[in-house]
Amino acid sequence: xxxxxxxxxxxxxxxxxxxxxxxxxxxxxxxxxxxxxxxxxxxxxxxxxxxxxxxxxxxxxxxxxxxxxxxxxxxxxxxxxxxxxxxxxxxxxxxxxxxxxxxxxxxxxxxxxxxxxxxxxxxxxxxxxxxxxxxxxxxxxxxxxxxxxxxxxxxxxxxxxxxxxxxxxxxxxxxxxxxxxxxxxxxxxxxxxxxxxxxxxxxxxxxxxxxxxxxxxxxxxxxxxxxxxxxxxx
Ligand SMILES: O=C1O[C@H](COP(=O)(O)O)[C@@H](O)[C@H](O)[C@H]1O
Numbered sequence: 001x002x003x004x005x006x007x008x009x010x011x012x013x014x015x016x017x018x019x020x021x022x023x024x025x026x027x028x029x030x031x032x033x034x035x036x037x038x039x040x041x042x043x044x045x046x047x048x049x050x051x052x053x054x055x056x057x058x059x060x061x062x063x064x065x066x067x068x069x070x071x072x073x074x075x076x077x078x079x080x081x082x083x084x085x086x087x088x089x090x091x092x093x094x095x096x097x098x099x100x101x102x103x104x105x106x107x108x109x110x111x112x113x114x115x116x117x118x119x120x121x122x123x124x125x126x127x128x129x130x131x132x133x134x135x136x137x138x139x140x141x142x143x144x145x146x147x148x149x150x151x152x153x154x155x156x157x158x159x160x161x162x163x164x165x166x167x168x169x170x171x172x173x174x175x176x177x178x179x180x181x182x183x184x185x186x187x188x189x190x191x192x193x194x195x196x197x198x199x200x201x202x203x204x205x206x207x208x209x210x211x212x213x214x215x216x217x218x219x220x221x222x223x224x225x226x227x228x229x230x231x232x233x234x
Contacts, residue, residue, distance in 0.1 A: 043082025112162025137215025141176030
Protein backbone atom coordinates (compact mmCIF):
# COMPACT_ATOMS: atom_id res chain seq x y z
CA UNK A 1 0.00 0.00 0.00
CA UNK A 2 1.23 3.41 -0.95
CA UNK A 3 1.56 6.47 1.27
CA UNK A 4 -1.73 8.37 1.19
CA UNK A 5 -2.14 11.92 2.41
CA UNK A 6 -5.54 13.53 2.94
CA UNK A 7 -5.89 17.26 2.37
CA UNK A 8 -9.12 18.71 3.80
CA UNK A 9 -10.70 22.03 2.88
CA UNK A 10 -13.58 24.00 4.33
CA UNK A 11 -15.48 24.30 1.07
CA UNK A 12 -15.49 23.59 -2.64
CA UNK A 13 -13.92 26.94 -3.55
CA UNK A 14 -10.93 26.33 -1.28
CA UNK A 15 -10.63 22.80 -2.65
CA UNK A 16 -10.67 24.05 -6.24
CA UNK A 17 -8.00 26.68 -5.57
CA UNK A 18 -5.70 24.16 -3.85
CA UNK A 19 -6.04 21.52 -6.55
CA UNK A 20 -5.50 24.11 -9.28
CA UNK A 21 -2.35 25.28 -7.50
CA UNK A 22 -0.99 21.73 -7.26
CA UNK A 23 -1.66 21.00 -10.92
CA UNK A 24 -0.02 24.28 -11.89
CA UNK A 25 3.06 23.30 -9.88
CA UNK A 26 3.30 19.93 -11.66
CA UNK A 27 2.97 21.59 -15.07
CA UNK A 28 5.60 24.23 -14.25
CA UNK A 29 8.01 21.56 -13.01
CA UNK A 30 7.59 19.53 -16.20
CA UNK A 31 8.00 22.62 -18.38
CA UNK A 32 11.19 23.52 -16.51
CA UNK A 33 12.57 20.00 -16.72
CA UNK A 34 11.56 18.99 -20.22
CA UNK A 35 9.92 21.90 -21.98
CA UNK A 36 6.55 20.16 -22.19
CA UNK A 37 3.92 18.62 -19.93
CA UNK A 38 1.42 15.80 -20.41
CA UNK A 39 -1.36 15.41 -17.87
CA UNK A 40 -4.52 13.33 -17.55
CA UNK A 41 -7.49 15.04 -15.95
CA UNK A 42 -10.62 13.47 -14.53
CA UNK A 43 -13.99 14.13 -16.09
CA UNK A 44 -17.41 14.10 -14.45
CA UNK A 45 -18.36 17.28 -12.61
CA UNK A 46 -16.38 17.61 -9.37
CA UNK A 47 -13.02 18.87 -10.75
CA UNK A 48 -14.29 21.51 -13.17
CA UNK A 49 -14.13 24.46 -10.74
CA UNK A 50 -10.44 23.57 -10.24
CA UNK A 51 -9.93 23.53 -14.02
CA UNK A 52 -11.54 26.97 -14.36
CA UNK A 53 -9.13 28.26 -11.73
CA UNK A 54 -6.12 26.50 -13.31
CA UNK A 55 -6.90 28.02 -16.69
CA UNK A 56 -6.28 31.46 -15.16
CA UNK A 57 -2.64 30.53 -14.45
CA UNK A 58 0.08 32.16 -16.52
CA UNK A 59 1.62 29.11 -18.15
CA UNK A 60 3.10 28.33 -21.52
CA UNK A 61 -0.09 26.48 -22.40
CA UNK A 62 1.05 25.66 -25.94
CA UNK A 63 3.47 23.17 -24.43
CA UNK A 64 0.82 21.44 -22.33
CA UNK A 65 -1.05 18.34 -23.52
CA UNK A 66 -4.21 17.35 -21.68
CA UNK A 67 -5.97 14.01 -22.05
CA UNK A 68 -9.09 12.92 -20.18
CA UNK A 69 -8.50 10.14 -17.64
CA UNK A 70 -11.44 8.45 -19.34
CA UNK A 71 -14.16 9.18 -21.82
CA UNK A 72 -17.78 8.26 -22.27
CA UNK A 73 -18.41 6.99 -25.81
CA UNK A 74 -20.63 9.82 -27.00
CA UNK A 75 -20.19 12.26 -29.88
CA UNK A 76 -17.70 15.09 -29.40
CA UNK A 77 -19.65 18.13 -28.22
CA UNK A 78 -22.08 16.04 -26.19
CA UNK A 79 -22.51 17.54 -22.69
CA UNK A 80 -21.54 14.13 -21.23
CA UNK A 81 -18.22 14.04 -23.10
CA UNK A 82 -15.35 14.58 -20.69
CA UNK A 83 -12.97 15.95 -23.32
CA UNK A 84 -15.57 18.43 -24.51
CA UNK A 85 -15.66 19.97 -21.04
CA UNK A 86 -11.87 20.07 -20.88
CA UNK A 87 -11.58 21.55 -24.37
CA UNK A 88 -13.99 24.39 -23.54
CA UNK A 89 -11.70 25.49 -20.74
CA UNK A 90 -8.20 24.77 -22.01
CA UNK A 91 -8.33 25.08 -25.82
CA UNK A 92 -8.79 28.87 -25.61
CA UNK A 93 -5.59 28.96 -23.54
CA UNK A 94 -3.67 27.24 -26.34
CA UNK A 95 -3.25 23.84 -24.68
CA UNK A 96 -3.47 20.69 -26.76
CA UNK A 97 -6.57 18.87 -25.54
CA UNK A 98 -6.68 15.39 -26.97
CA UNK A 99 -9.97 13.61 -27.65
CA UNK A 100 -9.45 9.90 -27.04
CA UNK A 101 -12.75 8.90 -28.64
CA UNK A 102 -12.85 10.97 -31.83
CA UNK A 103 -16.15 9.49 -33.05
CA UNK A 104 -19.04 7.73 -31.35
CA UNK A 105 -18.99 4.02 -32.16
CA UNK A 106 -20.83 0.84 -31.20
CA UNK A 107 -17.55 -1.02 -30.89
CA UNK A 108 -16.22 0.06 -27.51
CA UNK A 109 -13.33 -2.41 -27.66
CA UNK A 110 -12.14 -0.88 -30.94
CA UNK A 111 -12.53 2.59 -29.42
CA UNK A 112 -10.27 1.44 -26.59
CA UNK A 113 -7.62 0.14 -28.99
CA UNK A 114 -7.70 3.40 -30.91
CA UNK A 115 -7.33 5.42 -27.67
CA UNK A 116 -4.42 3.20 -26.68
CA UNK A 117 -2.71 3.88 -30.02
CA UNK A 118 -3.16 7.64 -29.51
CA UNK A 119 -1.69 7.37 -26.01
CA UNK A 120 1.35 5.49 -27.31
CA UNK A 121 2.33 8.65 -29.22
CA UNK A 122 2.45 10.77 -26.07
CA UNK A 123 5.49 11.41 -23.93
CA UNK A 124 5.23 8.80 -21.20
CA UNK A 125 4.76 8.42 -18.25
CA UNK A 126 2.17 11.08 -17.55
CA UNK A 127 3.43 13.99 -15.47
CA UNK A 128 0.19 13.84 -13.53
CA UNK A 129 -2.97 11.82 -13.34
CA UNK A 130 -5.83 13.51 -11.49
CA UNK A 131 -8.57 11.04 -10.66
CA UNK A 132 -12.15 11.48 -9.50
CA UNK A 133 -14.13 8.82 -7.69
CA UNK A 134 -17.78 7.97 -8.31
CA UNK A 135 -20.21 7.25 -5.49
CA UNK A 136 -19.97 3.59 -6.54
CA UNK A 137 -16.17 3.59 -6.12
CA UNK A 138 -15.27 3.68 -9.81
CA UNK A 139 -12.35 5.81 -10.87
CA UNK A 140 -11.45 7.03 -14.35
CA UNK A 141 -13.84 4.59 -16.14
CA UNK A 142 -12.68 1.45 -14.37
CA UNK A 143 -15.93 -0.24 -13.42
CA UNK A 144 -17.03 -3.74 -12.47
CA UNK A 145 -18.12 -5.62 -15.58
CA UNK A 146 -16.67 -7.79 -18.33
CA UNK A 147 -13.55 -5.61 -18.77
CA UNK A 148 -12.73 -5.10 -15.08
CA UNK A 149 -9.93 -7.63 -14.98
CA UNK A 150 -8.35 -6.36 -18.19
CA UNK A 151 -8.45 -2.78 -16.90
CA UNK A 152 -6.77 -3.83 -13.65
CA UNK A 153 -4.44 -6.58 -14.78
CA UNK A 154 -3.89 -6.14 -18.51
CA UNK A 155 -0.41 -5.89 -19.99
CA UNK A 156 1.70 -3.03 -18.58
CA UNK A 157 2.14 -1.45 -22.00
CA UNK A 158 -1.64 -1.16 -22.48
CA UNK A 159 -2.43 2.45 -21.62
CA UNK A 160 -6.10 2.65 -22.52
CA UNK A 161 -8.92 0.22 -23.19
CA UNK A 162 -12.63 0.03 -23.85
CA UNK A 163 -14.92 -0.77 -20.94
CA UNK A 164 -18.59 -1.71 -20.65
CA UNK A 165 -19.67 -0.86 -17.08
CA UNK A 166 -22.02 -3.42 -15.58
CA UNK A 167 -24.30 -2.04 -14.29
CA UNK A 168 -24.20 1.11 -16.40
CA UNK A 169 -24.03 4.16 -14.11
CA UNK A 170 -27.39 5.98 -14.32
CA UNK A 171 -25.81 9.46 -14.49
CA UNK A 172 -23.85 8.58 -17.66
CA UNK A 173 -25.01 5.18 -18.99
CA UNK A 174 -22.45 4.71 -21.76
CA UNK A 175 -19.63 2.37 -22.66
CA UNK A 176 -16.33 4.04 -21.91
CA UNK A 177 -12.66 4.30 -22.74
CA UNK A 178 -10.33 4.54 -19.77
CA UNK A 179 -6.71 4.69 -18.77
CA UNK A 180 -5.63 1.28 -17.47
CA UNK A 181 -4.48 0.74 -13.91
CA UNK A 182 -0.93 0.29 -15.25
CA UNK A 183 -1.02 3.68 -16.99
CA UNK A 184 -2.42 5.38 -13.89
CA UNK A 185 0.07 3.69 -11.58
CA UNK A 186 2.99 4.67 -13.82
CA UNK A 187 2.19 8.41 -13.58
CA UNK A 188 4.81 10.63 -11.98
CA UNK A 189 2.19 12.18 -9.70
CA UNK A 190 -1.23 10.95 -8.65
CA UNK A 191 -3.94 13.07 -7.12
CA UNK A 192 -7.56 12.38 -6.23
CA UNK A 193 -10.22 15.05 -5.87
CA UNK A 194 -13.59 14.32 -4.23
CA UNK A 195 -16.36 16.12 -2.41
CA UNK A 196 -18.95 14.97 0.09
CA UNK A 197 -19.02 12.64 3.09
CA UNK A 198 -20.50 9.75 1.08
CA UNK A 199 -17.58 9.62 -1.33
CA UNK A 200 -15.16 10.02 1.54
CA UNK A 201 -16.74 7.02 3.28
CA UNK A 202 -16.46 4.95 0.09
CA UNK A 203 -12.85 5.95 -0.42
CA UNK A 204 -11.86 5.21 3.18
CA UNK A 205 -13.54 1.82 2.98
CA UNK A 206 -11.86 1.07 -0.36
CA UNK A 207 -8.45 1.95 1.07
CA UNK A 208 -9.05 -0.26 4.13
CA UNK A 209 -10.10 -3.17 1.93
CA UNK A 210 -6.95 -2.84 -0.19
CA UNK A 211 -6.19 -5.41 -2.83
CA UNK A 212 -9.39 -7.38 -2.23
CA UNK A 213 -11.60 -4.29 -2.47
CA UNK A 214 -14.76 -4.54 -4.54
CA UNK A 215 -14.29 -0.84 -5.31
CA UNK A 216 -12.12 -0.09 -8.37
CA UNK A 217 -10.40 2.79 -6.56
CA UNK A 218 -9.38 0.42 -3.75
CA UNK A 219 -7.83 -2.00 -6.23
CA UNK A 220 -5.88 0.79 -7.89
CA UNK A 221 -4.56 2.36 -4.73
CA UNK A 222 -3.49 -1.06 -3.45
CA UNK A 223 -1.15 -1.31 -6.41
CA UNK A 224 0.47 2.11 -6.74
CA UNK A 225 3.88 2.84 -5.32
CA UNK A 226 4.00 6.61 -5.61
CA UNK A 227 2.52 8.78 -2.83
CA UNK A 228 -1.08 9.81 -3.42
CA UNK A 229 -2.67 13.10 -2.37
CA UNK A 230 -6.41 13.00 -1.74
CA UNK A 231 -8.07 16.43 -1.80
CA UNK A 232 -11.45 16.57 -0.12
CA UNK A 233 -14.10 19.09 0.87
CA UNK A 234 -17.55 18.41 2.37
O1 LIG B 1 -18.12 9.07 -14.95
C1 LIG B 1 -17.20 9.63 -14.39
O2 LIG B 1 -17.24 9.75 -13.05
C2 LIG B 1 -16.08 10.06 -12.25
C3 LIG B 1 -16.58 10.80 -11.02
O3 LIG B 1 -17.26 11.96 -11.45
P1 LIG B 1 -17.85 13.01 -10.40
O4 LIG B 1 -18.61 14.02 -11.18
O5 LIG B 1 -18.72 12.23 -9.46
O6 LIG B 1 -16.66 13.58 -9.70
C4 LIG B 1 -15.06 10.86 -13.02
O7 LIG B 1 -13.86 10.95 -12.30
C5 LIG B 1 -14.82 10.24 -14.39
O8 LIG B 1 -13.83 10.94 -15.09
C6 LIG B 1 -16.12 10.28 -15.15
O9 LIG B 1 -16.03 9.80 -16.46
